Amino acid sequence: MHSLHQPLALLADPQCPADRVRLLTESLGLPLATEVRGSALLLHLSPERLELSKPGDPDLPGALWVDFTRPAARKRALHPGRELLVQAAKVRHAASPLVIDATAGLGRDGFLLAAAGFQVRMFECNPIVAALLQDGLERAARSPQIAAIIERMRLTVGNVLDYLQQPAEQPEVIYLDPMFPERSKAAKVKQDLQLLQLLDDQSQAPELLLQAALAIRPKKVVVKRPLKGPLLAGPAPSYTLKGKAIRFDVYVGG
Ligand SMILES: C[S@@+](CC[C@H](N)C(=O)[O-])C[C@H]1O[C@@H](n2cnc3c(N)ncnc32)[C@H](O)[C@@H]1O
Known part of the structure; x- marks a missing residue:
């Protein structure tokens, strides 16, 4: 097992239900980010979906999420x-x-x-x-x-x-x-x-x-x-x- 120790935080849009946000931060043990900063790894919760992204890293694609309806x-x-x-x-x-x-x-x-x-x-x-x-x-x-x-x-x-x-x-x-x-x-x-x-x-x-x-x-x-x-x-x-x-x-x- 190895770790890159990437800082990871949850960024939640204001429209997201507070209980869902709390459940995610607690179950995943993540801090809540208030803004997109630097190129930290972000789990972003929007009313549409949960996605993983690394804003600010031009070498990486925008975001990753699961979509079986594609x-x-x-x-x-x-x-x-x-x-x-x-x-x-x-x-x-x-x-x-x-x-x-x-x-x-x-x-x-x-x-x-x-x-x-x-x-x-x-x-x-x-x-x-x-x-x-x-x-x-x-x-x-x-x-x-x-x-x-x-x-x-x-x-x-x-x-x-x-x-x-x-x-x-x-x-x-x-x-x-x-x-x-x-x-x-x-x-x-x-x-x-x-x-x-x-x-x-x-x-x-x-x-x-x-x-x-x-x-x-x-x-x-x-x-x-x-x-x-x-x-x-x-x-x-x-x-x-x-x-x-x-x-x-x-x-x-x-
Ligand atoms: C190559 S990915 C699997 C991809 C998957 N077949 C798909 O179609 O999306 C391997 C996954 O297995 C998980 N994994 C590895 N060992 C595991 C274990 N002992 N118990 C549960 N998950 C495990 C890893 O975290 C990783 O997400």
């Missing part, structure tokens, strides 16, 4: 069967299988799994990332076109390793995407994800996640890896599905 996201959700992730995760003889998305991030993969009919239990240990995701889920739940998908997604903030010690439900599938974006400007990280690099990485070693996931004995554990990345230490995957830049290692068990 046309590109909705388009992908129309044909989930085309997604390599969905092909990797699919299980036979289960009408609405339960998947633990152990590394929820911004919920992009979780959304695809939910669009494919999975009940998705998402876990995210970084409270800032989780707050962005929760805000995106709440907004999307009000969008009639995708509300049914969002209903299948549930987020828990915390370390999934704690949950996996004694899971409340037996999942058919556990999905792991431990690739926290590289902390390098040179890395080919999608523009909006560069902002995430500035947050503390609270991730656990991916091997620990794999070990804990296999111990639950789900039908499948699916791990997203860089295409040429090494296998995670542990048993060899049963098979691999390869995309252009990433691959899914699938461990069949159960």
Whole structure:
């Protein structure tokens, strides 16, 4: 675990309900900023949404927020069967299988799994990332076109390793995407994800996640890896599905 110690504060527009502002500052332990100053990292709450930004840094994109109603996201959700992730995760003889998305991030993969009919239990240990995701889920739940998908997604903030010690439900599938974006400007990280690099990485070693996931004995554990990345230490995957830049290692068990 490493930290860049970026100062982070919450900036709330005056129209935002005071109780929501208080809940966010208290649950995230953030000071309330009264103005945009310097190039500190800001969590900005407006009546429309919660977003992460770093005003004053010309190298970074404007802001990052979660939006499942974006046309590109909705388009992908129309044909989930085309997604390599969905092909990797699919299980036979289960009408609405339960998947633990152990590394929820911004919920992009979780959304695809939910669009494919999975009940998705998402876990995210970084409270800032989780707050962005929760805000995106709440907004999307009000969008009639995708509300049914969002209903299948549930987020828990915390370390999934704690949950996996004694899971409340037996999942058919556990999905792991431990690739926290590289902390390098040179890395080919999608523009909006560069902002995430500035947050503390609270991730656990991916091997620990794999070990804990296999111990639950789900039908499948699916791990997203860089295409040429090494296998995670542990048993060899049963098979691999390869995309252009990433691959899914699938461990069949159960
Ligand atoms: C590469 S991102 C996942 C991206 C996600 N698949 C998506 O589609 O948006 C990995 C995320 O897993 C989270 N994470 C890592 N270890 C975790 C753990 N032990 N428990 C919960 N979340 C964890 C990190 O904080 C990070 O946000």
